[in-house]
Amino acid sequence: MxxxxxxxxxxxxxxxxxxxxxxxxxxxxxxxxxxxxxxxxxxxxxxxxxxxxxxxxxxxxxxxxxxxxxxxxxxxxxxxxxxxxxxxxxxxxxxxxxxxxxxxxxxxxxxxxxxxxxxxxxxxxxxxxxxxxxxxxxxxxxxxxxxxxxxxxxxxxxxxxxxxxxxxxxxxxxxxxxxxxxxxxxxxxxxxxxxxxxxxxxxxxxxxxxxxxxxxxxxxxxxxxxxxxxxxxxxxxxxxxxxEEEASEQGNRKIEITEVRLLNDRGEETNDFYTGSSMKVRVCYEAREPIVDPVFGFSLDDYRGFTAFGTNTALKGLEMGTVAGDGVVEFDLKSLPMLEGRYLVSVAAHSRDEQTVYHWQDKLYQFEMKSDIDDVGLLYIPCEVKTGPQAG
Ligand SMILES: Nc1ncnc2c1ncn2[C@@H]1O[C@H](COP(=O)(O)OP(=O)(O)O)[C@@H](O)[C@H]1O
Ligand SMILES: [Mg+2]
The missing domain is CATH 3.40.50.300 (P-loop containing nucleotide triphosphate hydrolases)
Incomplete structure:
Protein backbone atom coordinates (compact mmCIF):
# COMPACT_ATOMS: atom_id res chain seq x y z
CA MET A 1 0.00 0.00 0.00
CA GLU A 244 -21.45 29.67 16.41
CA GLU A 245 -21.54 31.28 19.80
CA GLU A 246 -22.55 34.63 18.40
CA ALA A 247 -25.40 34.04 16.00
CA SER A 248 -28.81 35.12 17.32
CA GLU A 249 -32.23 36.30 16.23
CA GLN A 250 -34.71 38.71 17.68
CA GLY A 251 -37.72 40.87 16.83
CA ASN A 252 -41.51 40.77 16.87
CA ARG A 253 -41.58 39.13 13.42
CA LYS A 254 -44.31 41.37 12.05
CA ILE A 255 -41.93 41.39 9.15
CA GLU A 256 -40.21 38.05 8.93
CA ILE A 257 -37.00 37.58 7.03
CA THR A 258 -37.75 34.34 5.26
CA GLU A 259 -34.60 33.85 3.22
CA VAL A 260 -31.21 35.39 2.71
CA ARG A 261 -29.10 34.43 -0.26
CA LEU A 262 -25.59 35.44 -1.11
CA LEU A 263 -25.14 35.50 -4.88
CA ASN A 264 -21.94 35.72 -6.89
CA ASP A 265 -21.11 37.44 -10.19
CA ARG A 266 -23.06 34.80 -12.08
CA GLY A 267 -26.12 35.04 -9.85
CA GLU A 268 -25.37 31.69 -8.20
CA GLU A 269 -25.83 31.16 -4.51
CA THR A 270 -22.50 30.47 -2.80
CA ASN A 271 -20.46 30.94 0.35
CA ASP A 272 -17.20 31.59 -1.48
CA PHE A 273 -16.35 35.01 -2.82
CA TYR A 274 -13.17 36.36 -4.36
CA THR A 275 -11.37 39.61 -3.82
CA GLY A 276 -12.68 42.08 -6.37
CA SER A 277 -15.79 40.08 -7.23
CA SER A 278 -19.33 41.28 -6.64
CA MET A 279 -21.87 40.01 -4.14
CA LYS A 280 -25.60 40.38 -4.02
CA VAL A 281 -27.29 39.98 -0.65
CA ARG A 282 -30.86 39.05 -1.50
CA VAL A 283 -33.24 39.35 1.43
CA CYS A 284 -36.72 37.86 1.09
CA TYR A 285 -39.28 38.86 3.64
CA GLU A 286 -42.93 38.43 4.49
CA ALA A 287 -44.87 41.20 6.18
CA ARG A 288 -47.56 39.52 8.24
CA GLU A 289 -49.56 42.74 8.35
CA PRO A 290 -49.17 46.05 6.52
CA ILE A 291 -46.14 47.84 7.94
CA VAL A 292 -45.54 51.51 7.27
CA ASP A 293 -42.09 52.75 6.33
CA PRO A 294 -39.83 49.87 7.39
CA VAL A 295 -36.09 49.94 6.94
CA PHE A 296 -34.04 46.97 5.76
CA GLY A 297 -30.35 46.76 6.43
CA PHE A 298 -27.41 44.43 6.46
CA SER A 299 -23.86 44.35 7.70
CA LEU A 300 -20.72 42.34 7.14
CA ASP A 301 -18.52 41.63 10.14
CA ASP A 302 -15.25 39.84 10.23
CA TYR A 303 -14.94 37.00 12.70
CA ARG A 304 -13.44 39.21 15.36
CA GLY A 305 -16.55 41.34 15.35
CA PHE A 306 -15.26 44.31 13.37
CA THR A 307 -17.89 45.62 10.99
CA ALA A 308 -16.37 45.76 7.53
CA PHE A 309 -19.40 47.38 5.96
CA GLY A 310 -23.07 48.00 6.60
CA THR A 311 -25.88 50.01 5.12
CA ASN A 312 -29.66 50.16 5.00
CA THR A 313 -32.47 51.40 2.84
CA ALA A 314 -32.84 54.62 4.88
CA LEU A 315 -29.15 55.50 4.54
CA LYS A 316 -29.53 54.97 0.81
CA GLY A 317 -32.46 57.40 0.73
CA LEU A 318 -35.05 54.75 -0.10
CA GLU A 319 -38.65 54.91 1.08
CA MET A 320 -40.26 51.50 1.27
CA GLY A 321 -43.78 52.92 1.75
CA THR A 322 -46.17 50.38 3.22
CA VAL A 323 -45.18 46.76 2.80
CA ALA A 324 -47.50 43.78 3.03
CA GLY A 325 -47.01 40.17 2.11
CA ASP A 326 -43.89 38.91 0.36
CA GLY A 327 -41.12 41.13 -0.87
CA VAL A 328 -37.45 41.26 -1.70
CA VAL A 329 -34.67 43.71 -0.93
CA GLU A 330 -31.36 43.32 -2.73
CA PHE A 331 -28.09 44.85 -1.71
CA ASP A 332 -25.75 44.85 -4.65
CA LEU A 333 -22.10 45.11 -3.65
CA LYS A 334 -20.16 45.92 -6.77
CA SER A 335 -16.72 44.85 -5.61
CA LEU A 336 -15.55 43.16 -2.42
CA PRO A 337 -12.23 44.61 -1.28
CA MET A 338 -11.52 42.11 1.50
CA LEU A 339 -8.65 39.66 1.32
CA GLU A 340 -8.94 36.17 2.77
CA GLY A 341 -11.08 35.40 5.78
CA ARG A 342 -14.49 34.44 7.02
CA TYR A 343 -17.23 37.05 7.22
CA LEU A 344 -20.58 37.06 8.96
CA VAL A 345 -23.70 38.61 7.55
CA SER A 346 -26.41 40.20 9.66
CA VAL A 347 -29.75 41.26 8.23
CA ALA A 348 -32.46 43.32 9.86
CA ALA A 349 -35.88 44.85 9.30
CA HIS A 350 -36.78 47.64 11.71
CA SER A 351 -38.81 50.84 11.97
CA ARG A 352 -37.27 54.10 10.75
CA ASP A 353 -36.86 55.35 14.31
CA GLU A 354 -35.14 52.04 15.18
CA GLN A 355 -37.49 51.63 18.15
CA THR A 356 -39.14 48.53 16.77
CA VAL A 357 -37.19 45.54 15.54
CA TYR A 358 -39.30 43.39 13.24
CA HIS A 359 -36.65 40.81 12.63
CA TRP A 360 -32.93 40.89 13.19
CA GLN A 361 -30.76 37.96 12.23
CA ASP A 362 -27.48 38.74 13.85
CA LYS A 363 -24.44 37.07 12.23
CA LEU A 364 -26.59 34.20 11.05
CA TYR A 365 -24.99 33.86 7.64
CA GLN A 366 -21.41 33.55 6.63
CA PHE A 367 -19.16 33.51 3.66
CA GLU A 368 -15.52 33.01 2.97
CA MET A 369 -13.32 35.47 1.13
CA LYS A 370 -10.76 33.82 -1.08
CA SER A 371 -7.96 35.39 -2.94
CA ASP A 372 -4.90 34.53 -5.02
CA ILE A 373 -3.40 37.87 -4.16
CA ASP A 374 -0.20 37.59 -2.16
CA ASP A 375 -0.46 40.97 -0.42
CA VAL A 376 -1.38 40.82 3.24
CA GLY A 377 -3.94 42.58 5.43
CA LEU A 378 -7.71 42.92 5.64
CA LEU A 379 -8.32 44.75 2.40
CA TYR A 380 -6.97 44.76 -1.07
CA ILE A 381 -5.78 48.20 -2.04
CA PRO A 382 -4.57 48.36 -5.63
CA CYS A 383 -0.94 49.29 -5.32
CA GLU A 384 1.82 49.89 -7.81
CA VAL A 385 5.41 50.01 -6.75
CA LYS A 386 7.97 52.18 -8.47
CA THR A 387 11.61 52.22 -7.67
CA GLY A 388 14.49 54.34 -8.75
CA PRO A 389 17.03 56.72 -7.38
CA GLN A 390 14.20 59.13 -6.61
CA ALA A 391 10.62 57.76 -6.37
CA GLY A 392 7.77 59.60 -8.07
N1 LIG B 1 -22.50 4.01 19.68
C1 LIG B 1 -23.15 5.11 19.32
N2 LIG B 1 -24.50 5.10 19.19
C2 LIG B 1 -25.16 6.21 18.80
N3 LIG B 1 -24.58 7.39 18.52
C3 LIG B 1 -23.25 7.45 18.65
C4 LIG B 1 -22.46 6.33 19.06
N4 LIG B 1 -21.16 6.70 19.07
C5 LIG B 1 -21.13 8.01 18.71
N5 LIG B 1 -22.39 8.46 18.45
C6 LIG B 1 -22.76 9.80 18.00
O1 LIG B 1 -21.99 10.11 16.86
C7 LIG B 1 -21.59 11.47 16.87
C8 LIG B 1 -20.09 11.56 16.75
O2 LIG B 1 -19.51 11.09 17.94
P1 LIG B 1 -17.96 11.10 18.19
O3 LIG B 1 -17.28 10.42 17.05
O4 LIG B 1 -17.73 10.54 19.54
O5 LIG B 1 -17.64 12.63 18.15
P2 LIG B 1 -16.33 13.43 18.63
O6 LIG B 1 -15.29 12.44 19.02
O7 LIG B 1 -15.96 14.28 17.45
O8 LIG B 1 -16.78 14.29 19.77
C9 LIG B 1 -22.14 12.05 18.17
O9 LIG B 1 -23.32 12.75 17.89
C10 LIG B 1 -22.39 10.87 19.02
O10 LIG B 1 -23.47 11.10 19.91
MG1 LIG C 1 -14.37 12.05 20.78
Whole structure:
Protein backbone atom coordinates (compact mmCIF):
# COMPACT_ATOMS: atom_id res chain seq x y z
CA MET A 1 0.00 0.00 0.00
CA UNK A 2 1.17 3.46 -0.81
CA UNK A 3 -0.40 5.10 2.26
CA UNK A 4 -0.45 4.15 5.93
CA UNK A 5 -4.24 4.50 6.03
CA UNK A 6 -6.70 4.78 3.18
CA UNK A 7 -10.27 5.72 3.94
CA UNK A 8 -12.66 5.33 1.03
CA UNK A 9 -16.16 6.79 1.04
CA UNK A 10 -16.70 5.83 4.63
CA UNK A 11 -20.05 6.54 6.24
CA UNK A 12 -21.17 5.40 9.66
CA UNK A 13 -24.75 5.31 10.76
CA UNK A 14 -25.95 4.77 14.31
CA UNK A 15 -29.52 3.84 15.04
CA UNK A 16 -31.01 6.03 17.71
CA UNK A 17 -33.97 4.14 19.18
CA UNK A 18 -36.98 6.01 20.42
CA UNK A 19 -37.45 5.52 24.12
CA UNK A 20 -41.21 5.54 24.03
CA UNK A 21 -42.06 2.06 25.23
CA UNK A 22 -44.00 2.33 28.44
CA UNK A 23 -45.34 -1.08 29.42
CA UNK A 24 -44.47 -4.67 28.82
CA UNK A 25 -47.66 -4.99 26.82
CA UNK A 26 -46.62 -2.19 24.54
CA UNK A 27 -43.20 -3.69 24.31
CA UNK A 28 -44.71 -6.92 23.07
CA UNK A 29 -47.27 -5.27 20.84
CA UNK A 30 -44.88 -2.81 19.28
CA UNK A 31 -41.91 -5.07 19.30
CA UNK A 32 -41.47 -4.94 15.58
CA UNK A 33 -42.33 -1.34 15.26
CA UNK A 34 -39.95 0.10 17.70
CA UNK A 35 -38.89 3.23 15.87
CA UNK A 36 -35.45 4.56 15.39
CA UNK A 37 -33.80 7.41 13.67
CA UNK A 38 -30.76 7.09 11.53
CA UNK A 39 -27.92 9.21 12.70
CA UNK A 40 -24.97 9.59 10.36
CA UNK A 41 -21.88 10.19 12.45
CA UNK A 42 -19.59 10.00 9.40
CA UNK A 43 -20.49 10.86 5.84
CA UNK A 44 -18.46 10.08 2.75
CA UNK A 45 -15.07 10.36 4.34
CA UNK A 46 -12.17 10.05 1.90
CA UNK A 47 -8.75 10.33 3.39
CA UNK A 48 -5.22 9.17 2.68
CA UNK A 49 -2.77 9.30 5.53
CA UNK A 50 0.79 9.29 4.25
CA UNK A 51 3.40 7.04 5.79
CA UNK A 52 5.34 9.03 8.33
CA UNK A 53 2.76 11.78 8.47
CA UNK A 54 1.47 13.32 11.69
CA UNK A 55 -2.19 14.03 11.03
CA UNK A 56 -4.36 16.02 13.41
CA UNK A 57 -8.14 15.70 13.45
CA UNK A 58 -10.12 18.54 14.95
CA UNK A 59 -13.79 19.49 15.08
CA UNK A 60 -16.54 20.35 17.52
CA UNK A 61 -17.86 17.81 20.01
CA UNK A 62 -19.89 15.19 18.23
CA UNK A 63 -18.38 15.93 14.82
CA UNK A 64 -17.24 12.31 14.44
CA UNK A 65 -13.55 12.35 15.39
CA UNK A 66 -13.67 9.38 17.77
CA UNK A 67 -15.96 7.46 15.45
CA UNK A 68 -13.44 7.85 12.63
CA UNK A 69 -10.59 6.66 14.83
CA UNK A 70 -12.63 3.69 16.02
CA UNK A 71 -13.32 2.71 12.42
CA UNK A 72 -9.60 2.93 11.62
CA UNK A 73 -8.77 0.65 14.53
CA UNK A 74 -11.67 -1.69 13.66
CA UNK A 75 -13.37 -1.38 17.00
CA UNK A 76 -16.44 -0.55 14.98
CA UNK A 77 -17.13 -0.92 11.28
CA UNK A 78 -18.33 1.61 8.74
CA UNK A 79 -21.88 1.27 7.47
CA UNK A 80 -20.50 1.75 3.98
CA UNK A 81 -17.11 2.34 2.44
CA UNK A 82 -13.86 0.78 3.51
CA UNK A 83 -10.66 1.44 5.36
CA UNK A 84 -7.30 -0.08 4.58
CA UNK A 85 -4.28 0.16 6.81
CA UNK A 86 -0.68 -0.79 6.27
CA UNK A 87 1.38 -1.45 9.38
CA UNK A 88 0.80 -2.36 13.00
CA UNK A 89 -1.52 -0.03 14.85
CA UNK A 90 -1.62 0.91 18.49
CA UNK A 91 -4.50 3.04 19.58
CA UNK A 92 -5.25 5.03 22.64
CA UNK A 93 -8.91 5.72 22.30
CA UNK A 94 -11.37 7.51 24.48
CA UNK A 95 -11.19 7.08 28.18
CA UNK A 96 -11.83 3.54 29.24
CA UNK A 97 -11.80 1.91 25.85
CA UNK A 98 -9.65 -1.16 26.10
CA UNK A 99 -9.40 -1.51 29.86
CA UNK A 100 -11.15 -4.04 32.06
CA UNK A 101 -12.18 -2.31 35.28
CA UNK A 102 -12.21 -5.54 37.28
CA UNK A 103 -8.62 -6.39 36.51
CA UNK A 104 -5.58 -4.78 38.05
CA UNK A 105 -3.34 -2.38 36.21
CA UNK A 106 -0.78 -5.16 35.80
CA UNK A 107 -3.32 -7.59 34.34
CA UNK A 108 -4.59 -4.91 32.00
CA UNK A 109 -1.12 -4.21 30.67
CA UNK A 110 -0.73 -7.88 29.74
CA UNK A 111 -4.23 -8.10 28.34
CA UNK A 112 -3.83 -4.97 26.24
CA UNK A 113 -0.45 -5.95 24.93
CA UNK A 114 -1.72 -9.40 24.01
CA UNK A 115 -4.56 -7.83 22.05
CA UNK A 116 -1.90 -5.86 20.22
CA UNK A 117 -0.17 -9.11 19.42
CA UNK A 118 2.56 -9.37 22.05
CA UNK A 119 3.48 -12.47 23.98
CA UNK A 120 3.71 -12.58 27.73
CA UNK A 121 7.50 -12.79 27.47
CA UNK A 122 7.71 -9.73 25.31
CA UNK A 123 5.59 -7.80 27.77
CA UNK A 124 7.75 -8.98 30.67
CA UNK A 125 10.66 -7.22 29.03
CA UNK A 126 8.81 -3.94 28.70
CA UNK A 127 6.69 -4.04 31.81
CA UNK A 128 8.81 -1.88 34.09
CA UNK A 129 9.29 0.70 31.39
CA UNK A 130 5.51 0.89 30.83
CA UNK A 131 4.76 1.31 34.50
CA UNK A 132 7.50 3.89 34.91
CA UNK A 133 6.24 5.93 31.97
CA UNK A 134 2.73 5.82 33.43
CA UNK A 135 4.11 6.78 36.86
CA UNK A 136 1.94 4.09 38.40
CA UNK A 137 4.51 2.04 40.31
CA UNK A 138 2.54 2.27 43.53
CA UNK A 139 -0.83 1.52 41.97
CA UNK A 140 -0.10 -1.10 39.36
CA UNK A 141 -1.66 -3.89 41.43
CA UNK A 142 -4.84 -1.95 42.20
CA UNK A 143 -8.04 -2.54 40.28
CA UNK A 144 -8.32 -0.26 37.33
CA UNK A 145 -11.86 0.68 38.37
CA UNK A 146 -10.30 2.63 41.22
CA UNK A 147 -8.03 4.62 38.94
CA UNK A 148 -8.59 8.29 38.31
CA UNK A 149 -9.08 9.36 34.72
CA UNK A 150 -5.52 10.67 34.68
CA UNK A 151 -4.16 7.28 35.78
CA UNK A 152 -6.23 5.54 33.12
CA UNK A 153 -4.87 7.71 30.39
CA UNK A 154 -1.30 7.42 31.59
CA UNK A 155 -1.46 3.66 31.56
CA UNK A 156 -3.20 3.58 28.19
CA UNK A 157 -0.67 5.86 26.62
CA UNK A 158 2.25 3.96 28.13
CA UNK A 159 0.98 0.66 26.72
CA UNK A 160 0.20 2.12 23.32
CA UNK A 161 3.68 3.52 22.81
CA UNK A 162 5.52 0.58 24.37
CA UNK A 163 4.47 -1.77 21.60
CA UNK A 164 6.31 0.39 19.10
CA UNK A 165 3.58 0.46 16.46
CA UNK A 166 4.03 1.73 12.94
CA UNK A 167 0.81 3.71 13.25
CA UNK A 168 -0.11 5.41 16.50
CA UNK A 169 -3.68 6.58 16.94
CA UNK A 170 -4.38 8.84 19.87
CA UNK A 171 -7.74 10.26 20.95
CA UNK A 172 -7.86 13.13 23.41
CA UNK A 173 -5.04 12.10 25.72
CA UNK A 174 -4.38 15.67 26.49
CA UNK A 175 -7.88 16.27 27.82
CA UNK A 176 -6.95 14.73 31.15
CA UNK A 177 -3.81 14.38 33.15
CA UNK A 178 -1.56 17.05 34.50
CA UNK A 179 0.56 19.32 32.43
CA UNK A 180 3.79 17.46 33.12
CA UNK A 181 2.29 14.25 31.78
CA UNK A 182 0.87 16.01 28.75
CA UNK A 183 4.31 17.36 28.01
CA UNK A 184 5.75 13.89 28.33
CA UNK A 185 3.15 12.52 25.88
CA UNK A 186 3.90 15.27 23.42
CA UNK A 187 7.62 14.62 23.68
CA UNK A 188 6.97 10.96 23.06
CA UNK A 189 4.78 11.78 20.07
CA UNK A 190 7.60 13.98 18.77
CA UNK A 191 10.04 11.14 19.18
CA UNK A 192 7.69 8.87 17.28
CA UNK A 193 7.35 11.36 14.54
CA UNK A 194 11.09 11.81 14.23
CA UNK A 195 11.52 8.06 13.84
CA UNK A 196 9.22 8.19 10.82
CA UNK A 197 6.05 6.65 12.28
CA UNK A 198 2.58 7.60 11.25
CA UNK A 199 0.55 9.39 13.92
CA UNK A 200 -3.13 10.24 13.89
CA UNK A 201 -3.99 12.56 16.67
CA UNK A 202 -7.25 13.97 18.00
CA UNK A 203 -7.30 16.71 20.55
CA UNK A 204 -9.51 19.39 22.01
CA UNK A 205 -6.49 21.51 22.37
CA UNK A 206 -6.37 22.46 18.72
CA UNK A 207 -3.39 24.74 19.14
CA UNK A 208 -1.30 21.69 19.99
CA UNK A 209 -2.03 20.31 16.54
CA UNK A 210 -0.44 23.41 15.12
CA UNK A 211 2.68 22.57 17.08
CA UNK A 212 3.05 18.88 16.24
CA UNK A 213 1.09 18.03 13.09
CA UNK A 214 2.16 18.12 9.45
CA UNK A 215 -1.43 18.29 8.34
CA UNK A 216 -4.81 18.80 9.97
CA UNK A 217 -8.31 17.88 8.91
CA UNK A 218 -11.43 19.39 10.40
CA UNK A 219 -14.70 17.50 10.72
CA UNK A 220 -18.11 19.09 10.88
CA UNK A 221 -21.17 16.90 11.31
CA UNK A 222 -19.31 13.86 10.07
CA UNK A 223 -17.79 15.46 7.00
CA UNK A 224 -14.30 16.67 6.24
CA UNK A 225 -14.69 20.40 5.76
CA UNK A 226 -11.02 21.36 5.80
CA UNK A 227 -7.82 19.52 4.97
CA UNK A 228 -4.53 21.33 4.88
CA UNK A 229 -1.68 22.93 6.70
CA UNK A 230 -2.26 23.16 10.46
CA UNK A 231 -2.17 26.93 10.77
CA UNK A 232 -4.95 27.49 8.27
CA UNK A 233 -7.22 24.71 9.45
CA UNK A 234 -6.84 25.72 13.08
CA UNK A 235 -7.60 29.34 12.23
CA UNK A 236 -10.70 28.24 10.40
CA UNK A 237 -11.73 26.17 13.43
CA UNK A 238 -11.40 29.14 15.75
CA UNK A 239 -13.43 31.27 13.40
CA UNK A 240 -16.24 28.73 13.15
CA UNK A 241 -16.33 28.21 16.90
CA UNK A 242 -16.55 31.90 17.61
CA UNK A 243 -19.22 32.33 14.98
CA GLU A 244 -21.45 29.67 16.41
CA GLU A 245 -21.54 31.28 19.80
CA GLU A 246 -22.55 34.63 18.40
CA ALA A 247 -25.40 34.04 16.00
CA SER A 248 -28.81 35.12 17.32
CA GLU A 249 -32.23 36.30 16.23
CA GLN A 250 -34.71 38.71 17.68
CA GLY A 251 -37.72 40.87 16.83
CA ASN A 252 -41.51 40.77 16.87
CA ARG A 253 -41.58 39.13 13.42
CA LYS A 254 -44.31 41.37 12.05
CA ILE A 255 -41.93 41.39 9.15
CA GLU A 256 -40.21 38.05 8.93
CA ILE A 257 -37.00 37.58 7.03
CA THR A 258 -37.75 34.34 5.26
CA GLU A 259 -34.60 33.85 3.22
CA VAL A 260 -31.21 35.39 2.71
CA ARG A 261 -29.10 34.43 -0.26
CA LEU A 262 -25.59 35.44 -1.11
CA LEU A 263 -25.14 35.50 -4.88
CA ASN A 264 -21.94 35.72 -6.89
CA ASP A 265 -21.11 37.44 -10.19
CA ARG A 266 -23.06 34.80 -12.08
CA GLY A 267 -26.12 35.04 -9.85
CA GLU A 268 -25.37 31.69 -8.20
CA GLU A 269 -25.83 31.16 -4.51
CA THR A 270 -22.50 30.47 -2.80
CA ASN A 271 -20.46 30.94 0.35
CA ASP A 272 -17.20 31.59 -1.48
CA PHE A 273 -16.35 35.01 -2.82
CA TYR A 274 -13.17 36.36 -4.36
CA THR A 275 -11.37 39.61 -3.82
CA GLY A 276 -12.68 42.08 -6.37
CA SER A 277 -15.79 40.08 -7.23
CA SER A 278 -19.33 41.28 -6.64
CA MET A 279 -21.87 40.01 -4.14
CA LYS A 280 -25.60 40.38 -4.02
CA VAL A 281 -27.29 39.98 -0.65
CA ARG A 282 -30.86 39.05 -1.50
CA VAL A 283 -33.24 39.35 1.43
CA CYS A 284 -36.72 37.86 1.09
CA TYR A 285 -39.28 38.86 3.64
CA GLU A 286 -42.93 38.43 4.49
CA ALA A 287 -44.87 41.20 6.18
CA ARG A 288 -47.56 39.52 8.24
CA GLU A 289 -49.56 42.74 8.35
CA PRO A 290 -49.17 46.05 6.52
CA ILE A 291 -46.14 47.84 7.94
CA VAL A 292 -45.54 51.51 7.27
CA ASP A 293 -42.09 52.75 6.33
CA PRO A 294 -39.83 49.87 7.39
CA VAL A 295 -36.09 49.94 6.94
CA PHE A 296 -34.04 46.97 5.76
CA GLY A 297 -30.35 46.76 6.43
CA PHE A 298 -27.41 44.43 6.46
CA SER A 299 -23.86 44.35 7.70
CA LEU A 300 -20.72 42.34 7.14
CA ASP A 301 -18.52 41.63 10.14
CA ASP A 302 -15.25 39.84 10.23
CA TYR A 303 -14.94 37.00 12.70
CA ARG A 304 -13.44 39.21 15.36
CA GLY A 305 -16.55 41.34 15.35
CA PHE A 306 -15.26 44.31 13.37
CA THR A 307 -17.89 45.62 10.99
CA ALA A 308 -16.37 45.76 7.53
CA PHE A 309 -19.40 47.38 5.96
CA GLY A 310 -23.07 48.00 6.60
CA THR A 311 -25.88 50.01 5.12
CA ASN A 312 -29.66 50.16 5.00
CA THR A 313 -32.47 51.40 2.84
CA ALA A 314 -32.84 54.62 4.88
CA LEU A 315 -29.15 55.50 4.54
CA LYS A 316 -29.53 54.97 0.81
CA GLY A 317 -32.46 57.40 0.73
CA LEU A 318 -35.05 54.75 -0.10
CA GLU A 319 -38.65 54.91 1.08
CA MET A 320 -40.26 51.50 1.27
CA GLY A 321 -43.78 52.92 1.75
CA THR A 322 -46.17 50.38 3.22
CA VAL A 323 -45.18 46.76 2.80
CA ALA A 324 -47.50 43.78 3.03
CA GLY A 325 -47.01 40.17 2.11
CA ASP A 326 -43.89 38.91 0.36
CA GLY A 327 -41.12 41.13 -0.87
CA VAL A 328 -37.45 41.26 -1.70
CA VAL A 329 -34.67 43.71 -0.93
CA GLU A 330 -31.36 43.32 -2.73
CA PHE A 331 -28.09 44.85 -1.71
CA ASP A 332 -25.75 44.85 -4.65
CA LEU A 333 -22.10 45.11 -3.65
CA LYS A 334 -20.16 45.92 -6.77
CA SER A 335 -16.72 44.85 -5.61
CA LEU A 336 -15.55 43.16 -2.42
CA PRO A 337 -12.23 44.61 -1.28
CA MET A 338 -11.52 42.11 1.50
CA LEU A 339 -8.65 39.66 1.32
CA GLU A 340 -8.94 36.17 2.77
CA GLY A 341 -11.08 35.40 5.78
CA ARG A 342 -14.49 34.44 7.02
CA TYR A 343 -17.23 37.05 7.22
CA LEU A 344 -20.58 37.06 8.96
CA VAL A 345 -23.70 38.61 7.55
CA SER A 346 -26.41 40.20 9.66
CA VAL A 347 -29.75 41.26 8.23
CA ALA A 348 -32.46 43.32 9.86
CA ALA A 349 -35.88 44.85 9.30
CA HIS A 350 -36.78 47.64 11.71
CA SER A 351 -38.81 50.84 11.97
CA ARG A 352 -37.27 54.10 10.75
CA ASP A 353 -36.86 55.35 14.31
CA GLU A 354 -35.14 52.04 15.18
CA GLN A 355 -37.49 51.63 18.15
CA THR A 356 -39.14 48.53 16.77
CA VAL A 357 -37.19 45.54 15.54
CA TYR A 358 -39.30 43.39 13.24
CA HIS A 359 -36.65 40.81 12.63
CA TRP A 360 -32.93 40.89 13.19
CA GLN A 361 -30.76 37.96 12.23
CA ASP A 362 -27.48 38.74 13.85
CA LYS A 363 -24.44 37.07 12.23
CA LEU A 364 -26.59 34.20 11.05
CA TYR A 365 -24.99 33.86 7.64
CA GLN A 366 -21.41 33.55 6.63
CA PHE A 367 -19.16 33.51 3.66
CA GLU A 368 -15.52 33.01 2.97
CA MET A 369 -13.32 35.47 1.13
CA LYS A 370 -10.76 33.82 -1.08
CA SER A 371 -7.96 35.39 -2.94
CA ASP A 372 -4.90 34.53 -5.02
CA ILE A 373 -3.40 37.87 -4.16
CA ASP A 374 -0.20 37.59 -2.16
CA ASP A 375 -0.46 40.97 -0.42
CA VAL A 376 -1.38 40.82 3.24
CA GLY A 377 -3.94 42.58 5.43
CA LEU A 378 -7.71 42.92 5.64
CA LEU A 379 -8.32 44.75 2.40
CA TYR A 380 -6.97 44.76 -1.07
CA ILE A 381 -5.78 48.20 -2.04
CA PRO A 382 -4.57 48.36 -5.63
CA CYS A 383 -0.94 49.29 -5.32
CA GLU A 384 1.82 49.89 -7.81
CA VAL A 385 5.41 50.01 -6.75
CA LYS A 386 7.97 52.18 -8.47
CA THR A 387 11.61 52.22 -7.67
CA GLY A 388 14.49 54.34 -8.75
CA PRO A 389 17.03 56.72 -7.38
CA GLN A 390 14.20 59.13 -6.61
CA ALA A 391 10.62 57.76 -6.37
CA GLY A 392 7.77 59.60 -8.07
N1 LIG B 1 -22.50 4.01 19.68
C1 LIG B 1 -23.15 5.11 19.32
N2 LIG B 1 -24.50 5.10 19.19
C2 LIG B 1 -25.16 6.21 18.80
N3 LIG B 1 -24.58 7.39 18.52
C3 LIG B 1 -23.25 7.45 18.65
C4 LIG B 1 -22.46 6.33 19.06
N4 LIG B 1 -21.16 6.70 19.07
C5 LIG B 1 -21.13 8.01 18.71
N5 LIG B 1 -22.39 8.46 18.45
C6 LIG B 1 -22.76 9.80 18.00
O1 LIG B 1 -21.99 10.11 16.86
C7 LIG B 1 -21.59 11.47 16.87
C8 LIG B 1 -20.09 11.56 16.75
O2 LIG B 1 -19.51 11.09 17.94
P1 LIG B 1 -17.96 11.10 18.19
O3 LIG B 1 -17.28 10.42 17.05
O4 LIG B 1 -17.73 10.54 19.54
O5 LIG B 1 -17.64 12.63 18.15
P2 LIG B 1 -16.33 13.43 18.63
O6 LIG B 1 -15.29 12.44 19.02
O7 LIG B 1 -15.96 14.28 17.45
O8 LIG B 1 -16.78 14.29 19.77
C9 LIG B 1 -22.14 12.05 18.17
O9 LIG B 1 -23.32 12.75 17.89
C10 LIG B 1 -22.39 10.87 19.02
O10 LIG B 1 -23.47 11.10 19.91
MG1 LIG C 1 -14.37 12.05 20.78
Missing amino acids: EHAVEVREVSKMFKLYHENVRSLKEKVLFFRKRGYEEFWALRDIDLDVEKGETLGIIGANGSGKSTLLKCMTRIIYPTSGKIMTDGSIAALLELGAGFQPDLTGRENVYLNASILGFSRKEVDGKFDEIVAFAELERFIDNYVRNYSSGMYIRLGFAVAISVDPEILIVDEVLAVGDEAFQRKCLDKIDEFRDSGKTIIFVTHNVDVTREICDRVIMLEEGRIVRDGIPKEVVNHYHQVMET
